[in-house]
Amino acid sequence: MVFESLSEKQTFDFAKSLGEKCKPGQIYCLDGDLGVGKTVFTKGFACGLDIEDDIVSPTFTIIQIYEEGKLPLYHFDVYRIGSPDEMFEIGYEDYFYGQGVCLIEWATLVDEIIPEEAIHITIEKDLEKGFDYRKITVEE
Numbered sequence: 001m002v003f004e005s006l007s008e009k010q011t012f013d014f015a016k017s018l019g020e021k022c023k024p025g026q027i028y029c030l031d032g033d034l035g036v037g038k039t040v041f042t043k044g045f046a047c048g049l050d051i052e053d054d055i056v057s058p059t060f061t062i063i064q065i066y067e068e069g070k071l072p073l074y075h076f077d078v079y080r081i082g083s084p085d086e087m088f089e090i091g092y093e094d095y096f097y098g099q100g101v102c103l104i105e106w107a108t109l110v111d112e113i114i115p116e117e118a119i120h121i122t123i124e125k126d127l128e129k130g131f132d133y134r135k136i137t138v139e140e
Contacts, residue, residue, distance in 0.1 A: 005134040011037050011123075012044035014136060018121075019048020022071055024099040029107030029114055032123035037134055038105050041123060042075060045103060049073055057105065062090055072100030079106045084113050 005011040018028075028045070030038055043055045051069035057077050066073040074095040081087065087110055095102055096115065107114055120139040127133075 001138045003136040003138070005037075005132075005136060006130065007132050008037065008040050011040050011134055011136065012047070015041040015044030016048040018138070019045040019101075022049060022101045024071055024101070025097070027096060027102040027104065027115060027118040029118050029120045030103060030105050030123070031108050031121070033125070036123045036125055038123060041121070041136070042103060042105070046073055046075075049101065062086075063095070067100075072098070074098075074100050074102045076102065076104040077106065078104060078109050081106075081109055084110045087113055 003014050005014060030041060032038055039055070039057050042057075046053070046055045046066060046069070049069035049071055051066045051073055053066050053068065055066075055075070056064065060080070062076060062078065062081070064075045066075065078087070092113065104110070104114070107118075107120070122137045124135045124137075125133065126135060
């Protein structure tokens, strides 16, 4: 599925609609260049899970856990991961194979540990179509 967004609000609303449909144990891999809107997307996704906390990128902590929504959200940012071995150290398997939903930013950096059934989302800019234009591709 491809969604074309022309604003942050459209990106947020699209992500919210995905979050509303989440099931326990699902893993969403979110990729895109710096500044493409991964945090806006994640905020919308969390809103779809009825999470009201302020969503911030866990770049330095690797994982943020939000448990007050209809499902727990495990928000990973693996941008600073040196190798998949570091994911073992933080016990990623407890989150990947638990009853919450995982959203992993920069997931291509740890491809070798991502389960086959993960849902892959890529956000891309195209400045020729406008500053706020985003192409969001969802592959299940």
